[in-house]
Amino acid sequence: MQDLGKNMQAITDGISREDWELVEKAASQVADHPQPPFGEKVRILGFVGTNVSKFKGYDGETHDAAHILGEVAAEKNGYGVVSAFSALQNTCLACHQSFRKSFQEHFYGQR
Numbered sequence: 558m559q560d561l562g563k564n565m566q567a568i569t570d571g572i573s574r575e576d577w578e579l580v581e582k583a584a585s586q587v588a589d590h591p592q593p594p595f596g597e598k599v600r601i602l603g604f605v606g607t608n609v610s611k612f613k614g615y616d617g618e619t620h621d622a623a624h625i626l627g628e629v630a631a632e633k634n635g636y637g638v639v640s641a642f643s644a645l646q647n648t649c650l651a652c653h654q655s656f657r658k659s660f661q662e663h664f665y666g667q668r
């Protein structure tokens with residue numbers, strides 16, 4: 558997740574500079590973000606429990622949106638990149654709004 562945050566910053570930076578190659582590269586890293594280590598994945602999915610399909614659905618939407626962003630960046634379509642990026646951010650936000658708070662309470666204790 559921290560790497561995802563960094564890649565999103567790289568995309569913003571790429572948009573500002575109209576560096577579409579940078580955007581494309583960072584988008585592909587978001588699209589193919591590594592799965593967490595096995596033990597962590599088991600813990601996460603165990604916690605998500607009956608919501609697992611909802612959780613995976615959000616993950617899939619993020620992958621798809623990142624792929625679209627990469628394609629639009631490859632076409633050097635600046636306005637398209639901005640709107641695809643905002644669509645991507647919506648997919649991050651959707652999962653965070655549903656899951657972040659309960660995850661943090663469960664795994665790290667209340668903040």
Ligand code: HEC
Nearest residue numbers: 558559561562565612615616619648649652653656657660
């Ligand atoms: C399928 C659900 C899901 C999707 C999709 C998702 N996240 Fe997350 N993310 C989480 C959860 C759950 C947490 C809270 C747990 C944690 O902090 O490890 C989190 C936490 C984070 C954090 C904070 C990590 C930290 O160290 O505090 C960042 C940054 C982040 N996500 C970035 C992103 C970005 C960028 C995207 C979209 C490209 C994204 N996430 C998409 C579930 C998701």
